Amino acid sequence: MTAPDETHEREAVGPGGEPSGTLEVRAPGTVAAEPEPDTAVLTAGGDHGGPAAPAGEPPADGRKRRPLRTSLIVLAAIVVAAAAGLAASGVLGGGDEDTSRAPTGPSATAKVKRTTLTDSETVAGTIGYGEATTVQAVASGGSAQDGAGGSGGSGILTWLPEAGTTIERGENVYSVNQQKTPLLYGDIPFYRTLRSGDSGSDVKILEANLKALGYDGFTADSTYNAATAAAVEEWQDDLNREETGEVKPGDAVVADGARKVSKVTGSTGTAPSGPLLSWTATERVVTVDLEAQYEDLVEVGTKTEVTLPDGSTVEGTVTDVGAPSNVADDQSADAGAAGGEADQEATLPVELRVKDQKGLGDYQAASVDVTLQSESRENVLAVPVNALVARDGGGYALEVVKPSAPHGVEYVPVELGIFADGMVEVSGTGITEGTVVGVAK
Numbered sequence: 444m445t446a447p448d449e450t451h452e453r454e455a456v457g458p459g460g461e462p463s464g465t466l467e468v469r470a471p472g473t474v475a476a477e478p479e480p481d482t483a484v485l486t487a488g489g490d491h492g493g494p495a496a497p498a499g500e501p502p503a504d505g506r507k508r509r510p511l512r513t514s515l516i517v518l519a520a521i522v523v524a525a526a527a528g529l530a531a532s533g534v535l536g537g538g539d540e541d542t543s544r545a546p547t548g549p550s551a552t553a554k555v556k557r558t559t560l561t562d563s564e565t566v567a568g569t570i571g572y573g574e575a576t577t578v579q580a581v582a583s584g585g586s587a588q589d590g591a592g593g594s595g596g597s598g599i600l601t602w603l604p605e606a607g608t609t610i611e612r613g614e615n616v617y618s619v620n621q622q623k624t625p626l627l628y629g630d631i632p633f634y635r636t637l638r639s640g641d642s643g644s645d646v647k648i649l650e651a652n653l654k655a656l657g658y659d660g661f662t663a664d665s666t667y668n669a670a671t672a673a674a675v676e677e678w679q680d681d682l683n684r685e686e687t688g689e690v691k692p693g694d695a696v697v698a699d700g701a702r703k704v705s706k707v708t709g710s711t712g713t714a715p716s717g718p719l720l721s722w723t724a725t726e727r728v729v730t731v732d733l734e735a736q737y738e739d740l741v742e743v744g745t746k747t748e749v750t751l752p753d754g755s756t757v758e759g760t761v762t763d764v765g766a767p768s769n770v771a772d773d774q775s776a777d778a779g780a781a782g783g784e785a786d787q788e789a790t791l792p793v794e795l796r797v798k799d800q801k802g803l804g805d806y807q808a809a810s811v812d813v814t815l816q817s818e819s820r821e822n823v824l825a826v827p828v829n830a831l832v833a834r835d836g837g838g839y840a841l842e843v844v845k846p847s848a849p850h851g852v853e854y855v856p857v858e859l860g861i862f863a864d865g866m867v868e869v870s871g872t873g874i875t876e877g878t879v880v881g882v883a884k
Contacts, residue, residue, distance in 0.1 A: 549881025
């Protein structure tokens with residue numbers, strides 16, 4: 444029986460059950476001379492998430508690769524199922540009669556183009572000021588070794604800042620008995636009494652801050668000597684403190700930069716004990732709870748694109764990548780209490796700095812989209828994804844328009860590279876920029 448000269452189309456189903464394109468299977472009779480057997484044209488819309496790497500071979504850079512996205516997996520499944528069904532019905536059966544009735548070329552075409560393809564992943568993020576930390580009252584003259592840190596000191600709180608206040612180096616964080624406790628910049632809090640003869644990184648932090656505040660007459664190194672003590676006495680006089688030439692743990696608060704007060708928990712007129720206030724960084728940042736499967740997309744220094752609610756974009760740079768949270772355990776406990784099931788997907792906290800703070804507009808707390816680039820390939824040959832033809836036995840081909848060939852087409856095997864924005868990188872014998880290929884409607 445002569446196979447019908449027609450094109451069979453089936454709707455392709457993407458992730459979540461939504462239609463994502465059509466699947467077209469052409470009879471091999473369209474191929475001149477010795478056509479590829481049982482050739483099917485597949486179509487699907489959207490980005491398919493990454494290059495098809497050879498089986499069993501790890502990525503060249505040695506990093507963990509994400510699994511192919513669901514859309515590509517669904518696409519492959521559709522091709523197999525459709526090809527099997529059509530073969531059983533006789534549509535893909537060969538023969539002279541099929542060849543005589545085959546069309547003379549594809550109904551729609553596209554040109555192979557040279558371009559840059561960038562594979563990316565867009566995730567949800569939030570604008571804010573980062574994680575808030577608390578300022579604890581420290582006993583005057585105490586030390587962490589003595590167990591006095593955070594236990595509070597003698598005297599009465601006489602001043603506290605208001606929420607929303609920005610505190611910079613040298614400015615007052617709180618006052619006890621009208622003596623100021625200033626903010627100094629550094630990454631190590633004062634944990635011991637510093638005096639002449641001491642040395643270490645905490646001494647270096649103290650001396651660097653004194654220099655930045657305009658005090659001089661000493662060398663900013665890691666050694667506390669008589670010159671350092673003299674500068675400290677001058678500093679203490681300006682703070683309305685006793686001029687001892689020594690610095691105790693409760694004499695200053697050390698943070699990694701200027702801070703913005705988010706909440707005040709202490710009260711003036713009371714003893715300085717426990718948490719006095721909470722504060723954050725002064726610059727807005729973008730935070731992301733990133734699904735662990737995308738961990739390979741980020742590292743410190745990674746550039747990102749942040750899309751704001753109004754559609755404008757700014758550049759973000761990853762400044763911190765935390766450890767994956769134990770979401771499964773936490774949610775299992777919550778689900779057990781609620782009688783439900785927990786989502787087992789772990790996440791890791793990622794923080795991004797936005798240098799262009801003005802570009803963030805007036806947004807203080809807003810949801811944003813963060814686009815992470817996983818791979819970019821420049822100067823590659825690419826075609827629309829719906830130009831790919833699945834070959835019987837595996838692999839893919841392109842239906843190259845060739846007027847000199849019988850029926851006007853020739854099927855050329857190709858190797859696939861990166862998928863991005865509905866395009867796919869291809870390479871193969873005779874495939875050049877401008878080559879005209881068939882695409883499914």
